[in-house]
Amino acid sequence: MEDVILKVSGLKKYFPIKLGPLSKEKKRVHAVDGVSFSIKRGETLGFVGESGCGKTTVGRLILKLIKADAGRIIFDNKDILSMKESRFRKIRRNMQIIFQDPQSSLNPRMSIKSIIKEPFVINKLNKKVDIDEKIMKLIEMVGLSSEHLNRYPRDLSGGQQQRVGICRAIALNPKFLVLDEPTSALDVCVQAQILNTLKDLQKKLKLTYLFISHDIGVVRHMSNKIAVMYLGKLVETSLTYDLFKNMMHPYTQALFSSIQTFKGELKKKDIIIRGDVPSAINPPSGCRFHPRCPYVMDICKKEEPQLKQVDKDHYVACHIYNDEKSNSLL
Numbered sequence: 563m564e565d566v567i568l569k570v571s572g573l574k575k576y577f578p579i580k581l582g583p584l585s586k587e588k589k590r591v592h593a594v595d596g597v598s599f600s601i602k603r604g605e606t607l608g609f610v611g612e613s614g615c616g617k618t619t620v621g622r623l624i625l626k627l628i629k630a631d632a633g634r635i636i637f638d639n640k641d642i643l644s645m646k647e648s649r650f651r652k653i654r655r656n657m658q659i660i661f662q663d664p665q666s667s668l669n670p671r672m673s674i675k676s677i678i679k680e681p682f683v684i685n686k687l688n689k690k691v692d693i694d695e696k697i698m699k700l701i702e703m704v705g706l707s708s709e710h711l712n713r714y715p716r717d718l719s720g721g722q723q724q725r726v727g728i729c730r731a732i733a734l735n736p737k738f739l740v741l742d743e744p745t746s747a748l749d750v751c752v753q754a755q756i757l758n759t760l761k762d763l764q765k766k767l768k769l770t771y772l773f774i775s776h777d778i779g780v781v782r783h784m785s786n787k788i789a790v791m792y793l794g795k796l797v798e799t800s801l802t803y804d805l806f807k808n809m810m811h812p813y814t815q816a817l818f819s820s821i822q823t824f825k826g827e828l829k830k831k832d833i834i835i836r837g838d839v840p841s842a843i844n845p846p847s848g849c850r851f852h853p854r855c856p857y858v859m860d861i862c863k864k865e866e867p868q869l870k871q872v873d874k875d876h877y878v879a880c881h882i883y884n885d886e887k888s889n890s891l892l
Contacts, residue, residue, distance in 0.1 A: 608785030
């Protein structure tokens, strides 16, 4: 039996908006609209897609930082969405997040030592473990030294600040981390260092990652599997190696066509997506990609395609591949 640590089914989140002070009409942003996927223990699932497609919202829903409108989230064989907050607090230490902007995620009034110590204090573990010894081990694991502990976030570079964020996230020995574009605010050379640190920590601590990024090259480097998201929905998921050999959804092909092709991979022809991303307030009927798709058919405008299995560990939501042999994802 596959050792699945996280299973998400039919996850939805709509954000209500006001059109004006006198308007009675209610509208909602369809940020996440029926997303389903699973992650095996110890692997990395990369989420890619254009800005505003709902990637970050999925990560925050999983951690219950925002409340889901519908769906199920099974973490370590526990249904956490139906769980009371008092009970979920014990599980929360096993689910952490590393934020996009390291500077804004760290309290500027706290020293680095206090920032790393805070998770132990909040969870009332400061009297059960040798905090100073634990902090020293953590700071060394992320590539910093004891001389950084008495400094403040403003005294550190962006890369060092992100290392502190990583240190805080792994302090309580979590099982699962959401990495929300953890290197997008850093220089390219620093990005590589942080990514390698994350990969090393994953091996040492047996961590599971949900890696969110718009940088396809970074996701490729980090992920065992990739999920492609468009306007609140998953359109394709596959093992990383297989996806780069056989991209099936038109949006995936267009998204990936601009990046470098490596040896053994089929070079896709350049595909230019016409038009802008439709509004998430009023998403198109049928397939949400159909107004921009170069292969649009009549059925695409009327019926929403479901995520179907087209090969081993490869699923795609497109009417081009629908047939009787396809199996639903979950």
